Amino acid sequence: MRTTYNEIQPYATKDSSIIRELMHPAIHGNHKQSLAEAIVPVGSTTLLHRHLQTEEIYHIIDGAGVMVLGDEQFDVIVGDTVCIMPGTPHQVTNTGAIPLRLMCCCSPAYAHGDTELL
Numbered sequence: 001m002r003t004t005y006n007e008i009q010p011y012a013t014k015d016s017s018i019i020r021e022l023m024h025p026a027i028h029g030n031h032k033q034s035l036a037e038a039i040v041p042v043g044s045t046t047l048l049h050r051h052l053q054t055e056e057i058y059h060i061i062d063g064a065g066v067m068v069l070g071d072e073q074f075d076v077i078v079g080d081t082v083c084i085m086p087g088t089p090h091q092v093t094n095t096g097a098i099p100l101r102l103m104c105c106c107s108p109a110y111a112h113g114d115t116e117l118l
Contacts, residue, residue: 015046034109040100045093056084063100
């Protein structure tokens with residue numbers, strides 16, 4: 001399977017980030033996970049949310065922000081990786097001067113129905 005970045009249309013998720021699904025079972029035919037690029041615009045914050053089934057891994061590829069993960073709050077910069085266990089409330093704020101871009105790997109694959117806004 002192969003995808004081409006420029007051919008993938010971005011969309012807004014329930015938490016208000018802008019997502020480009022690079023690989024997702026509903027679209028590409030893989031089975032157990034999804035990989036997406038997420039963008040949080042300058043000055044924006046995603047909505048606090050959790051996933052009941054999905055484990056997520058965020059890897060910061062551009063920009064800087066502040067991550068809320070359960071009871072913790074910490075800065076994130078390029079190269080940082082954060083594991084978000086199922087059921088853990090989380091959100092990210094772009095505190096930089098450029099869009100915050102991160103890779104988001106989900107297992108099982110991302111689903112709107114598994115996203116609970118808090």
